[in-house]
Amino acid sequence: MQDRAPRAALIDGKAIAADITREVAAEAATLREQGWAPRLVSVSVGDTPAADLYVRNQQKHAENAGVDFEARSYPAETSLEQLVGILQGLNADPRVNGIIIQRPLPDHIPVKALQKAVHPLKDVEGMHPASIGNIVYNDLALGPCTAVAAVEILKTLPLKVEGLDVTVIGHSEIVGKPIAFLMMGLGATVTVCHHMTRSVAMHSRASDAVFVAVGKAGLVTGDMIKPGAAVIDIGINRVDGKTVGDVDFDSVAQVAGWLTPVPGGVGPVTVATLMKNAVLATRMQMAHYRDAFAKTDF
Known part of the structure; x- marks a missing residue:
């Protein structure tokens, strides 16, 4: 009889969030x-x-x-x-x-x-057009919290990010696209899939890491994942009174090497990133005020 126990290691978002906090x-x-x-x-x-x-x-x-x-x-x-x-x-x-x-x-x-x-x-959520645009220049001072959190989770895994083949499913302005730029800034090779992509599975099956942020329960199944790949599920959906992600958890857990649960994965790290942005913003404003009102000798 074939063993159907999940092979994926579940990523503990609460533990990562606790370290950041x-x-x-x-x-x-x-x-x-x-x-x-x-x-x-x-x-x-x-x-x-x-x-x-x-x-x-x-x-x-x-x-x-x-x-x-x-x-x-x-x-x-x-x-x-x-x-x-x-x-x-x-x-x-x-x-x-x-x-x-x-x-x-x-x-x-x-x-x-x-x-x-x-x-x-003061844009601690990282939603201002300037905050989003800065990512293109690899300036991550106040990045969009969910995107930054998802990438931080991947960075905790024993994977060499440089040269990593990554697929991002979903291309929203505040999650999918920033993740793509963040990963490119770290040296990964990135493919972005969206509703007009002809074969999402073709791209995701060839990737070492897959980010999913669409908002459609069960969108990504086990046959779309490369064995041993890291899967970061950012989706939040309500199905039959339960909170689930965009990943069909049972089938993907049989194939992936690492997988974020929903809830308990990206969510806690996102809130911790918001608090991290709060202290970063405070330090940036402290420097700004000191520079603006510093005593000068004339």
Whole structure:
């Protein structure tokens, strides 16, 4: 009888996140001693249970990381102009080091307009066009959290990234495309697949590592994976009351060498990366203010 026990090693995202959080807490303590206690402000619009859950999760992780956290909620009928004004006020407040825009937003509020309104030095989510664009130049100061987290997970594995054949399934502006650029910056050879790709399986089966970020449960199956490959599942879907990824877990686990579970994989590392961005942003702002207001001799 053939042994059907999973061969893939499950990647413990919670353990990776805990390591990052310990480093962040030490950095936050140092900044606090220097008079720059890292502080995040969360902006929610309307009454949305999903956003409330994210806020509570972020607040808990912020406390663990030694980062101050303030949640602000505004009525659903708040206009775009009012919200942009609120963000401009936060941009100008030196006591605020990072701004998080909670989603979903009301239909009359385009998320990209708010992301553009956040100052790049306070863009801890890495969603500002400048933050996304910097990745092309391999400048990872404040990268998009989910993309950075997924790549950080891969870097913990005993794989030589230089020359690694990688397939990214999904080409969104804030996950798929940044992952591709991040991996190219590390020396990997990257293929990006999307809804117009003729044969996704042809590319994924030839890859040493596969990132999946589409939002379609069970999209990637075991016959699409090269034996021993690393599979980073970034998808989050609700199926029959359960949270699942984009990977058909049972079949892929029989083939892959490493696999992130959903939940417990990329998610915890994403939140830890958000906190890491908070302390990075704080240090960048500290340097900016010192340079801007440094005493000069005339």
